[in-house]
Amino acid sequence: MDSFDTELQQRLLAIREQGLLRELRRVDSPQGPRLIIGGRELLNFSSNDYLGLANHPALKEAAIRAVEKFGAGAGASRLICGSLSPHHELEETLAAFKGTQAALTFATGSAAALGTIPALVGKGDTIITDKLIHACIVDAARLSGAQIRIFAHNDLNDLESILKSADNTRNSGLGTRSSSKTLIVTESVFSMDGDHAPLADIVALKDKHGAWLMVDEAHATGLYGPNRRGLVEEHGVSHRIEIQMGTLGKALGGSGGYICGSRPLVDFLVNRARSFIFSTAPVPAAAAAATTGIQLVQSSAGEKLCETLWTNFADFQSPIGDRQSPSRSAIIPIIIGDETAATAVAAQLREQNIFIPAIRYPTVARGAARLRVTLTAAHSTDDITKLTHALKTLDMGL
Numbered sequence: 476m477d478s479f480d481t482e483l484q485q486r487l488l489a490i491r492e493q494g495l496l497r498e499l500r501r502v503d504s505p506q507g508p509r510l511i512i513g514g515r516e517l518l519n520f521s522s523n524d525y526l527g528l529a530n531h532p533a534l535k536e537a538a539i540r541a542v543e544k545f546g547a548g549a550g551a552s553r554l555i556c557g558s559l560s561p562h563h564e565l566e567e568t569l570a571a572f573k574g575t576q577a578a579l580t581f582a583t584g585s586a587a588a589l590g591t592i593p594a595l596v597g598k599g600d601t602i603i604t605d606k607l608i609h610a611c612i613v614d615a616a617r618l619s620g621a622q623i624r625i626f627a628h629n630d631l632n633d634l635e636s637i638l639k640s641a642d643n644t645r646n647s648g649l650g651t652r653s654s655s656k657t658l659i660v661t662e663s664v665f666s667m668d669g670d671h672a673p674l675a676d677i678v679a680l681k682d683k684h685g686a687w688l689m690v691d692e693a694h695a696t697g698l699y700g701p702n703r704r705g706l707v708e709e710h711g712v713s714h715r716i717e718i719q720m721g722t723l724g725k726a727l728g729g730s731g732g733y734i735c736g737s738r739p740l741v742d743f744l745v746n747r748a749r750s751f752i753f754s755t756a757p758v759p760a761a762a763a764a765a766t767t768g769i770q771l772v773q774s775s776a777g778e779k780l781c782e783t784l785w786t787n788f789a790d791f792q793s794p795i796g797d798r799q800s801p802s803r804s805a806i807i808p809i810i811i812g813d814e815t816a817a818t819a820v821a822a823q824l825r826e827q828n829i830f831i832p833a834i835r836y837p838t839v840a841r842g843a844a845r846l847r848v849t850l851t852a853a854h855s856t857d858d859i860t861k862l863t864h865a866l867k868t869l870d871m872g873l
């Protein structure tokens with residue numbers, strides 16, 4: 476036992492020496508624009524609760540009612556002990572919101588990816604992902620056993636050349652199966668950069684090459700398009716995407732993951748997605764809160780919240796002049812580069828009672844450490860002014 480701990484301590488030391496040590500910071504308040512950490516109130520620009528729904532009275536009320544009616548736990552996998560009605564209501568609400576035939580929910584967005592990708596593709600197939608795709612997609616792709624190809628971030632030429640080479644492999648019979656599939660996976664709004672994928676062009680390419688497309692809308696659902704369905708709605712390509720995935724835990728204010736698409740897709744995943752089949756259903760309160768989150772996003776109140784978020788985005792002035800991410804997004808990266816320097820800047824900001832995480836490897840590439848500022852609809856104009864000023868006073872060597 477001693478040698479086990481010694482080994483791990485050495486590994487931790489190596490992580491610390493690279494400026495990459497991560498530690499949990501205890502928060503004694505709900506998520507919101509202000510957090511209580513260590514007895515102090517900090518202005519919070521770290522959360523993905525983009526519309527301020529995580530602590531919204533309507534979501535809390537829905538969760539409480541679900542606990543009273545359906546209890547605290549879910550008992551087993553939905554295929555084993557019966558599938559509770561809050562999960563069905565959530566999936567019906569979600570499919571109607573997204574304008575798809577059907578939806579399936581999972582315990583988390585990560586679980587949705589880990590269950591779905593290996594169900595759809597495997598050995599002999601090819602997965603093509605954007606270089607900056609989220610870790611859960613990378614893990615799911617590895618788990619699937621399919622060949623993984625990576626295209627340069629948002630680079631359509633690179634994507635097309637990989638698609639062509641996958642076509643050639645298939646046509647020459649080098650693929651292990653003549654029926655081999657190609658799945659392209661991209662995020663619509665990228666989690667650490669806030670920029671947008673060229674979805675219409677990617678859809679055109681996947682059609683041209685007979686590939687399937689999965690779009691992760693984790694940072695777009697609730698924020699874009701006339702009905703706030705996501706960036707696929709804003710780009711008008713919703714009905715041309717085979718698999719839409721996302722999380723209920725960001726703008727929607729709850730927790731859980733989802734897949735939206737055709738009825739055959741959902742029926743197939745119920746049979747083949749291992750993270751769905753072999754996992755206890757999410758608690759009924761989580762489903763009920765997410766349902767209310769979606770309803771709120773669809774309402775005029777949701778429209779107002781979204782407008783407030785974009786007003787905050789317009790008001791915020793980045794310390795680096797031109798934004799590194801010109802796209803309209805709640806995520807604004809301030810690239811610092813060096814890992815230790817980024818951590819030091821985040822610590823300086825905490826001294827000024829502002830909480831912004833330093834994002835480092837392996838979440839982003841080595842030498843691309845950054846402050847990841849996230850704005851929400853719950854921030855006031857005054858909060859945004861304070862943020863702008865605090866960032867201007869810092870010595871970031873920018």
Ligand SMILES: *Cc1c(COP(=O)(O)O)cnc(C)c1O
Nearest residue numbers: 583584585609666693722724731
């Ligand atoms: C957060 C996130 C996920 C995972 O969703 P969870 O519900 O947090 O597990 C998936 N993809 C992207 C791009 C994300 O940012």
